[in-house]
Amino acid sequence: MTTLEITLIVIGSVVGFNIVFFFLIWLFGRSYWKSIKERDPAARHYLQIILTYPGVHALIWYRIAHFFFKIHFKLLAEIITYLVRCHINIEIHPGAKIGKHFFIDHGTGVVIGETSIIGDNVTIYHGVTLGGHGTERGKRHPTVGNNVMIGAGATVLGNIVIGNNAKIGANATVLNDVPENATVIGVKGTIRDVF
Numbered sequence: 001m002t003t004l005e006i007t008l009i010v011i012g013s014v015v016g017f018n019i020v021f022f023f024l025i026w027l028f029g030r031s032y033w034k035s036i037k038e039r040d041p042a043a044r045h046y047l048q049i050i051l052t053y054p055g056v057h058a059l060i061w062y063r064i065a066h067f068f069f070k071i072h073f074k075l076l077a078e079i080i081t082y083l084v085r086c087h088i089n090i091e092i093h094p095g096a097k098i099g100k101h102f103f104i105d106h107g108t109g110v111v112i113g114e115t116s117i118i119g120d121n122v123t124i125y126h127g128v129t130l131g132g133h134g135t136e137r138g139k140r141h142p143t144v145g146n147n148v149m150i151g152a153g154a155t156v157l158g159n160i161v162i163g164n165n166a167k168i169g170a171n172a173t174v175l176n177d178v179p180e181n182a183t184v185i186g187v188k189g190t191i192r193d194v195f
């Protein structure tokens with residue numbers, strides 16, 4: 001390979017990378033990246049966030065999968081979701097509806113079910129489940145309001161509503177509606193049946 005070819009490849013890669021970089025900044029809007037810096041003290045600059053934040057990668061791929069899901073290319077959407085889950089261990093069903101400025105910090109082990117609805121400016125941490133109780137059909141996953149924070153390992157089950165600005169503590173299990181501005185902690189273990 002000649003020096004000229006190597007130079008062209010290097011320049012091409014740098015230009016290509018910059019195009020992708022600025023495209024992503026434009027696609028999500030500067031306010032999205034700024035909101036992540038505000039929410040995560042470890043975030044230093046946009047390049048670091050774009051290159052190394054699995055929650056951001058999962059969201060980008062979710063937006064693509066959701067588009068295909070909506071136009072009834074459901075299998076393609078599900079394959080994208082599957083590959084993302086294999087790669088970064090975050091599973092957002094392509095049928096879920098997610099608002100602006102959604103941020104998954106760390107991300108490992110996050111599961112978001114098909115009929116979940118998530119508002120704007122929601123932050124969730126690793127290990128969060130927005131799930132159903134079991135075998136129900138129809139709307140069976142939570143509806144999460146705006147500006148909600150869901151702590152690491154929290155499990156939120158069923159067709160319930162988490163009000164705006166609520167905080168769900170790390171490892172909490174939530175089975176009922178949560179009013180606006182409330183903070184929820186703890187896991188209520190109750191014996192229901194003895195066989």
Ligand SMILES: CC(C)(COP(=O)(O)OP(=O)(O)OC[C@H]1O[C@@H](n2cnc3c(N)ncnc32)[C@H](O)[C@@H]1OP(=O)(O)O)[C@@H](O)C(=O)NCCC(=O)NCCS
Pocket residue numbers: 106125150151152167168169170171172183184185186
């Ligand atoms: C629930 C939460 C939002 C409450 O924050 P806060 O309003 O600042 O509350 P405080 O830390 O002052 O704690 C208030 C009380 O709740 C308890 N508490 C706080 N978080 C709790 C939790 N997740 N589970 C059980 N109890 C908890 C505290 O021990 C304290 O109890 P006390 O009054 O008997 O001493 C926060 O503790 C939390 O869980 N955030 C999740 C953050 C997260 O997941 N980070 C992961 C980063 S990697």
